Amino acid sequence: MPVVLYGIVRAGHPLLDPSPGADSALGIGHPRAPLRLVRSGPLAAVVSATDDIGELGEQEAVRHLEILQRLLADGPVLPVRLGTVAPDDGAVRAEVLDPVRDSLPERLDAIDGLVELRLDVEEAEQTELAEAVAGTSLAHAPPPADLDARIELGQRIAELVTARRTEQAGEILDELCPLARADRPRRHHGGPEDPALSWAFLVPADALDDFDAAVDRIRAAHPSLTVEYVGPLPAVDFVEFPARVLTDPHDTDPGGDSFSGSADRSSGDSFGDSFGSSFGEASGGTSGDSFGGSGRWGWGRTVDRSETGRRSGNGRQRKEF
Template identity: 30%
Template sequence: MARDEVAAAVRPAPAVRGRPGRTELLDHHAVLDALAARGPVVPVRFGTVLPGRDALVELLAELHDQLAATLRHLAGRRQFNLRASYVEESVLRDLVMTQPEVAALRQRTKDLPEAASYADRMRLGELVAGAVEVRAAADAQALLDDLAPLVSSLRLRSESSGMQVLDVAMLVEDARTTALLDRLETLAAQNHEDLRLRLVGPMAAYDFAGDLAWA
């Protein structure tokens, strides 16, 4: 259904509606991503139902200017999601080699029963968690600084925790996608012993449609 510069992709709601599951959610995203491959899309939350055609026309009219501006902003751009996480064994090995207190506590607790070394194990866990947090912040910023020139916008999806270094959404111009992929391939090769990179996309710009993104 179209109104001036804006169109809505819809289908009739089933007469009997059960609780939608994972299959339906994946189908919803597949449709959005297929549409995004042909042009800009403002995602609508999975499971959204309107009472009828008139309600949809009214909604498009009410939001027309915002939707049109958002679609113009997203034209020629799609989203990629990047997650970076540490290879745990490599990072822990590096901490033992570079931090004497971590090495000493690890050695002291290695052969002791858990009950007999509880305090030392707690201290070791605190030191490791703190050191990983500091390192992750620095590594995440280095990745963001490296990729920033290749993307239109960046948005953090979640905070770093544990061995996760970075979870970021990137809005990327279609013309720069190849350059971004090449750069990530290089980064993955350079850091493969310590860092794992996982890229998902291209997809609809779920994280960059502002207040109009109902997905």
């Protein structure tokens, strides 16, 4: 029977409450079925049976993430892309777990007790432009009539905006990086079209309150910034995931494999990118190794009904991504 995949955990990972009527123990799809483990050696995949994965919208995305977050409370978990459906338990063992049963346990051990927090920082364009030129000779200068002069002016303003963003990012990272075990950018920075900051932090699960307080201080110190703060999440941006494990769907060849993905960060695609794309964020281009799928795998069709979890304001968005 087809099964929906959610994540990979240790073989002894406790499952959510399986008692009758416990909604937290049910997966997605139609009908919704209890979560269970498909084991292979030291690893297990968290799955649920389904007759039809159906369309994937906001409700399914939030449900998928809630399952991962509840699993994360009891140990490390590496998520599989939203809506991934395997033909049966045997395919999960043979094509997902068996190829990594010797290498993945060590990677799970390395992130035990750690969670990922994400910070995305933007500023309204008009505010950004006004603040960038404030105190310079451009603040009250009339726009030049000459085209070349206007182009030069635009370039100077773009440089000022970039310098302002770089300064803001540096101040924020100086506040947050000492509280994290590791950190890394999630998007390109440094250009006039780039965000002020898009960063991931690897933080001990028992240190979330300190990190929350630091983000509150940043919001207070930079009231003009929109700060989106999300987590705790599985530490996908800090694990080099094996390329043969399911991460991202691509065009299906009717005569061959149904999946091709890459975990090579140098190619612009990563497990973290694919996890993000499950919830509406852009994923990098694909290249590199292919997943040796059976041709029977499938993915639900994502329907963008709203901007799930992309909110700002006080606090951290714990359940929506």
